[in-house]
Structures are given as C-alpha cells and as structure tokens.
Amino acid sequence: MEPWISSPSKSKPVIVTLADGLNTSVESIEIKDSQCSDVLNLDSSLYPTLQVRDGHVLFSQHTGYISILFKFLNVWYCGNGKGLYKQTGSSWTPVYEYSNTDNGRLWDAAQFFDGSKLYFLDGFLKLRQYDGTTLTTLDNAPASMAFITTHANRFYLAGRGDNNLSYSALRDASDWTSTNKYTGTGQIVVETSDGEKPSGLTAFSNHVILFKKYSMHKLFGEDSTNFNMTQPYAVGCISDRSIIATRDSLYWLGPDGFYDYMGGAAPTKISDPIRKYIDQINVAYAHHCVSGTDGRFVYLSLVTGSATIPNVTLKYDTQTRSWWKESFVATSFFWDGQWLFFGTADGTIMRVAGVDDNGTVISWNIETKPFSADETARSAIHRIFIVADIEVGSTLNVAYAGGTEGGAWTVIKTMTNGTGTIQSIKIPVVVRTPEFWFRLKLYGTGKVKIHRLIREVSRRGA
Numbered sequence: 014m015e016p017w018i019s020s021p022s023k024s025k026p027v028i029v030t031l032a033d034g035l036n037t038s039v040e041s042i043e044i045k046d047s048q049c050s051d052v053l054n055l056d057s058s059l060y061p062t063l064q065v066r067d068g069h070v071l072f073s074q075h076t077g078y079i080s081i082l083f084k085f086l087n088v089w090y091c092g093n094g095k096g097l098y099k100q101t102g103s104s105w106t107p108v109y110e111y112s113n114t115d116n117g118r119l120w121d122a123a124q125f126f127d128g129s130k131l132y133f134l135d136g137f138l139k140l141r142q143y144d145g146t147t148l149t150t151l152d153n154a155p156a157s158m159a160f161i162t163t164h165a166n167r168f169y170l171a172g173r174g175d176n177n178l179s180y181s182a183l184r185d186a187s188d189w190t191s192t193n194k195y196t197g198t199g200q201i202v203v204e205t206s207d208g209e210k211p212s213g214l215t216a217f218s219n220h221v222i223l224f225k226k227y228s229m230h231k232l233f234g235e236d237s238t239n240f241n242m243t244q245p246y247a248v249g250c251i252s253d254r255s256i257i258a259t260r261d262s263l264y265w266l267g268p269d270g271f272y273d274y275m276g277g278a279a280p281t282k283i284s285d286p287i288r289k290y291i292d293q294i295n296v297a298y299a300h301h302c303v304s305g306t307d308g309r310f311v312y313l314s315l316v317t318g319s320a321t322i323p324n325v326t327l328k329y330d331t332q333t334r335s336w337w338k339e340s341f342v343a344t345s346f347f348w349d350g351q352w353l354f355f356g357t358a359d360g361t362i363m364r365v366a367g368v369d370d371n372g373t374v375i376s377w378n379i380e381t382k383p384f385s386a387d388e389t390a391r392s393a394i395h396r397i398f399i400v401a402d403i404e405v406g407s408t409l410n411v412a413y414a415g416g417t418e419g420g421a422w423t424v425i426k427t428m429t430n431g432t433g434t435i436q437s438i439k440i441p442v443v444v445r446t447p448e449f450w451f452r453l454k455l456y457g458t459g460k461v462k463i464h465r466l467i468r469e470v471s472r473r474g475a
Contacts, residue, residue, distance in 0.1 A: 029466045030061040031379060031455075034335025035327075037289035042383045042417055042450065048286075048335075050452075054377040056337045057330045058309065063463040065377050068367040069341070072354060075105050078322055079356025080254070080301075081120040082347040085131045086145050091345070091356060092120035097133060108143055109133075116322060119254060119300065123161045123168065125186060132186055134158050136173060142186065154189045155179045155200075160214035160253055164221045165235045171211040171223060176204050178211075178223050178232070194237045201242065203230050212300070213253035217263040218276030224250035226268060229280070248272060248280045251296070257304040257311060257346075259331060264311050266302050271313060271329070286336045287327055293317035305346020307353035307365065314343050322358055341370065368404075368460050378456035383417040384468070385450045398467040399438045399455075403431025407459025409438075417450045431461075 033047040034057060041050040047061075056066045077093035084090065089100035096110030097120055111118070122133040131143045132151075136159035142149040155177070158170040168181040182188035183196040191197040203211070203223055213224035221232040227249040234240040248267055250256065255266035263274045270291050271284035284291050294302070298316045301323060305312045310330055314323035326339040341363075343355035353365040369375055403409050408429045412422040428438065455463065 026467055026469050027384075029381075029468070030063070031381065031463060031466060032057040032059075032061045032063040032335070033333065034286065034330065034337055036286040036336075038285040040417075042385075044382050046382065046384070049379050049381055051380040052378070053338050054340050054375050055379055056310070056328070057333045057335050059462065060330075060333050061464075063379070065375055065460050065462075066337070066339070067365055068369045068375055069355075069363040069365045069371060070367050071361065071371050072364040073100065073103070073105075073362040074360060075356075075362065076360040077114060078116050078358045079345050079360060079362065080116075080118075080303075081122065082345040082354060082356045082362065083122060084347070084349065085122075085124060085143075086128070088145070090122075090131075091362065092118075092135075093360065094118055097122075097135075108148060109138070109141060116301075119159075121159065121161050121253065123163050126163065126166060126184065130186070132161060132168065134161060134170075140170070140186075149187075151187050151189070153187075154181075160211065162214050162216045162221065164216035167235075169214060169216070169221055171214045173210050173212070176202050176210060178203055178214075178221075183236070196236070199237055201232065201240065203242065205245070209249075213250040213256050213265065215256045215258070215263070217258055217274070220276075222263075224253070224256075224265070226251060246279055251294075251299040252302040254301065254303040254345075255313065257306055259306050259308070259311065262331070264304060264306075264329075266299070266304070266313065266315075268296075268299075283329065283334065284336075290315055290317060290325060290327065295320060298322070301344075303343070303345055305343070305348065305353065305355065307348050308350075310337075312339075312343060312346055312353075312355075340376070374458045375460075376456075376458050377461070378454065381453045381466075383450035383452050396469040397425075397453075398469075400464040400467070401436055401438060402433060402462040402464075403428055403436065403457075404433045404460040405430055407431060407461050408457040409461050409463075410456050412454040412456070414452050414454070415450070417452070422454055 029046045035052050036044040036048040079091050081092040094114040094116040097108045098105040118135045120135050134140050140151045140154035158172045160171045162169050166184045168186045170179045178201045182191050182198050189198050209225040212226050215222050223230045228245040229248050230245045231243045250265045251268050252266050257264050270282040272280040273283045274280040295316045298321045301316050303314050310328040312328045314326045323344050326343050328337050344358050345356040347354045356362050411426040412424045414420040414422050
C-alpha cells in the first residue's frame with residue numbers, strides 16, 4: 014500500500030455507520046467502528062441509520078411501584094405493593110387490596126383458555142379467580158405459590174419455598190385434588206443437588222419450563238401418563254419477571270447474563286455487550302428485574318448498585334442484536350400488539366409514541382470507540398462530514414477528546430433548527446494532540462437521524 018504523505022489534501026477518508034449499539038464487553042479500542050462505548054436514547058430501528066428513539070405519552074396515573082400491567086376482557090389492570098387494580102374510567106378500582114404497602118409483593122397472573130377468567134397470586138395469597146366482577150378464593154389450590162402459567166389446557170403453579178411443580182385438572186383451574194391419571198391433578202418434585210428452589214415458571218414451544226437460580230427444567234407431555242422432565246440445562250433465572258416471549262424466542266435474566274432460547278438448542282447468552290450493567294445487579298433484589306417487548310426490541314430493566322427496584326432500562330434489537338440504553342426507567346411492560354406501555358416506580362403508566370417524553374424534549378448522546386488513523390504515528394483530523402437529518406427545533410453537537418478514555422470534550426460544531434432534510438455537514442477542524450487516539454461524541458436534543466460519519470484523517474505531518 015502506498016504510504017500516506019503529510020499533506021492534508023492527501024488524507025484518508027473513512028466512512029462509518031454508528032447503529033450497532035453499545036459494547037462494554039471488551040476494551041473500547043477493540044469494539045467495532047460501528048459500535049459505541051456509551052449511548053443514551055438512540056436506537057437501530059432504521060438500521061443502518063442511527064436515530065433518536067420514539068418518545069412516550071401519559072396513558073394513566075396510579076400510585077406506587079407498578080410491578081405488573083396487563084389487559085383482561087379488554088380492561089386494564091395493574092399491580093403495586095398494595096394491591097391489584099382495574100381501570101374504571103380515569104381511576105383505578107381495587108380487585109384485591111392489602112392494608113399496607115410492601116414492594117416485595119410481585120403479582121403473577123394468567124387467564125383461562127377462553128379468556129373468560131383471570132387467575133392471580135403474589136407469593137402469599139391463595140390462588141384467586143376473577144371474572145371481571147366476582148372474586149373467588151380457590152381454597153384447594155396449593156398455598157404460597159409465586160408463579161403461574163398455562164399449557165395444554167392445564168394451569169401450573171410453583172412457589173419459592175418448595176420443589177413442587179403442581180398442575181390443575183384438565184381445563185379446571187379450581188380443581189387441584191382429583192386423581193384421574195388423564196384429567197386429574199398432581200405434583201412433580203423437581204429437586205437439584207444445590208438445594209435451590211424455583212425462581213420462575215413459563216410455557217414455551219410446547220413445553221413447560223421451571224427455572225431455578227442455576228438450572229432450567231423442561232417438562233413435556235400433557236398428563237401423568239406421558240409427562241417427561243428432561244435433563245436440565247445449567248442455565249438458571251434470577252427473576253421470573255424477566256421472562257418474556259417473542260414470536261421466535263424466549264428471553265430471561267440469569268445470574269450471569271440475559272439469555273435467548275429458541276426452544277431446541279441450549280440457551281445463548283446475549284448480554285456480553287452490556288456486561289458493565291449485568292455486573293452491577295443487586296443480587297438481593299434481582300427478582301425485581303423485568304423485561305418486555307414491542308415485537309422488535311426486548312426491554313430489560315435492571316436493579317443495580319444499592320437500588321431495590323429497577324433503576325436502569327436497556328433494550329435489545331432482536332434483528333440487529335444490538336443493545337441501547339434509555340433515560341426512562343420502566344418497572345413493568347405490556348404490549349397490546351400495536352403499542353408498548355410501561356409502568357414506573359411512581360405509578361405513572363406511559364404509552365410509547367410521539368417525538369418527546371410526555372412534553373419534555375429528548376436529550377441523547379453517543380460516544381464512539383477510540384479511532385486511530387495510524388497506531389504508530391500521531392494523527393490530525395482535517396475534516397469530518399456527518400450525513401444527518403436534523404428536525405426543526407432539534408440540535409446536534411459534535412465534540413472530540415484525545416486518548417482512549419477520560420479527558421475533556423472539545424465542542425467543534427453545534428447545529429440547531431435543522432430543515433428536516435438530509436444534510437451533509439462539513440466540519441473543518443484540526444485536532445493536534447500528543448495522543449495516538451481520539452474519540453468523537455455526538456449529542457443533542459430532539460429528533461435526529463445520523464446516516465453516516467465520514468472522517469478524513471492524515472498522518473501527522475512535520
């Protein structure tokens with residue numbers, strides 16, 4: 014290859030897209046040019062274009078830490094540390110309510126096979142049945158159950174205190190005592206040598222899955238004559254609330270990361286790019302971590318540091334396999350097939366839509382990996398071009414810093430009140446530092462799309 018000459022007019026152009034998401038799994042100089050070391054409120058929904066995420070609008074206001082959100086008979090329901098409530102007009106009416114508030118009450122719910130009845134529990138209550146009007150206690154159901162799911166016309170229950178996986182009579186959630194081998198009830202004991210108790214329960218890909226902290230147990234079959242519990246995978250789950258199914262995969266949070274399971278082969282860990290956040294999970298309150306999906310992205314809210322409820326929300330693009338960080342913190346999710354809704358720690362319920370966050374302009378930023386035109390010689394940036402759409406009223410700023418980390422950012426360009434059309438923005442700047450490496454930071458407010466970054470860098474001349 015012909016060596017560069019020192020003249021700035023003989024610079025080397027490098028074209029980079031920036032829509033491959035966050036990567037904290039390795040040193041920042043080792044990640045791909047299209048990945049980033051830090052990001053906020055941007056995503057890959059228009060891949061390979063990078064864009065500011067959609068905003069959200071107020072849907073309803075309740076109180077307390079919203080830990081569950083769903084619809085039953087086309088009516089909205091939510092749960093917090095005091096009770097389970099249904100929406101009546103603009104207010105929330107209790108379906109079941111305690112006299113005190115305890116955020117340790119985490120609700121789980123399932124519906125009858127024809128959608129006519131709702132069943133719920135919280136780890137303390139006996140299983141409750143609700144038809145939209147009448148609430149019934151199912152006295153013969155197992156006590157102190159925390160998890161509920163349905164499969165092959167039966168209900169399944171598990172608790173945090175023993176190793177029993179209980180199943181109901183065929184198409185009868187109120188029957189937990191009949192003994193007919195084809196239509197009756199029963200229990201399957203799922204023991205492990207580490208003594209761990211169940212931590213989650215779901216049904217996926219024509220089988221029931223019982224999780225423990227370090228293992229995953231799959232139950233196939235429809236009744237006591239053909240039940241088959243396979244050898245467990247050594248992949249566990251630390252939060253039942255993190256288990257979420259999409260059209261193709263099941264996702265959940267294990268003790269060492271976030272997993273993707275397609276129903277056949279062993280689960281795959283997909284969270285290495287967000288390892289920095291996984292490593293900060295508060296293990297004592299990890300059961301409060303929660304997931305949701307909008308059909309394209311899988312959202313994951315984590316409890317990190319000294320927090321006791323979720324305090325950071327990230328999302329995973331199932332198409333590009335990239336990770337992104339949000340400024341809002343969701344404590345529950347519900348997707349109705351068209352819109353994504355999420356609850357928060359202060360009782361607010363939002364719907365994802367619009368260009369701002371309930372009237373507040375979205376602030377965003379991204380920090381690139383450290384670039385070096387030639388690792389054996391110091392470099393000077395002579396020109397930067399950014400191909401972008403900047404909506405009217407939005408802003409885009411460009412800054413640089415020398416070195417691979419730390420240091421002060423120097424702003425080299427600020428753009429405001431764009432026309433909303435694609436622009437090729439030329440940023441003439443000469444960066445002369447004693448460093449071999451430099452980083453770029455793009456940040457701003459409002460709706461912006463960044464199609465590509467073109468940097469022209471020459472070897473530092475004499």
